[in-house]
Amino acid sequence: MTYCLRRVGARPLEFTGVELGMAMSFNPELPWWYEFNIFRSDSGFVVSIKRFHVSEDETDYCRAWHFSDLDAAMSALESYDAAQDVPVGRHMPPSDATAAELAATAFQLRAEIAETRAHFASLVGEFLHDLDET
Numbered sequence: 213m214t215y216c217l218r219r220v221g222a223r224p225l226e227f228t229g230v231e232l233g234m235a236m237s238f239n240p241e242l243p244w245w246y247e248f249n250i251f252r253s254d255s256g257f258v259v260s261i262k263r264f265h266v267s268e269d270e271t272d273y274c275r276a277w278h279f280s281d282l283d284a285a286m287s288a289l290e291s292y293d294a295a296q297d298v299p300v301g302r303h304m305p306p307s308d309a310t311a312a313e314l315a316a317t318a319f320q321l322r323a324e325i326a327e328t329r330a331h332f333a334s335l336v337g338e339f340l341h342d343l344d345e346t
Contacts, residue, residue: 215251217260220273225260227278229253235339237331243267246294246332248339250285253278257285263297270299290340294332295325 216226229251236247244265251258260276279285303321305313 215258217258217274217276219276225258225276225278227251227253227255227258229258232257233339233343235335237335238264242331244270246335248289248335250289256280257282259285259289261289261292289336292332292336294328298325298328 213230214226214228216224218224232250232252234247234249236245238245244263247262247264249258249260249262251260255278257279258276259279260274262272262274264272277285277288279288298321300321303317303324305317309317
């Protein structure tokens with residue numbers, strides 16, 4: 213099957229291959245969720261990581277990479293830093309914010325980064341655990 217993954221900040225990644233596995237973290241209580249896919253392509257392996265949003269005001273996006281071997285693909289999946297997916301814009305305080313407001317904003321941003329990292333790491337961990345049991 214031929215795939216064409218539209219990536220944020222990069223040209224689409226087009227390849228012929230087959231999907232080996234996927235995991236999705238949809239939870240109706242969260243405003244966003246992740247999905248990742250691992251493909252075997254004609255020339256190696258592809259990992260795609262997608263972040264979807266419940267709100268139509270947010271843009272869903274995909275990041276994807278090609279790797280020559282499965283170890284490199286799995287390493288990239290395990291080391292992906294989901295902090296880059298946290299939108300900073302909504303944590304921008306007004307220009308006249310007090311020091312306390314700036315500190316509170318920084319704590320909110322850190323908390324969201326920690327939650328996002330933990331969420332994605334949990335998804336990868338569950339996927340790898342399920343692989344280990346099969």
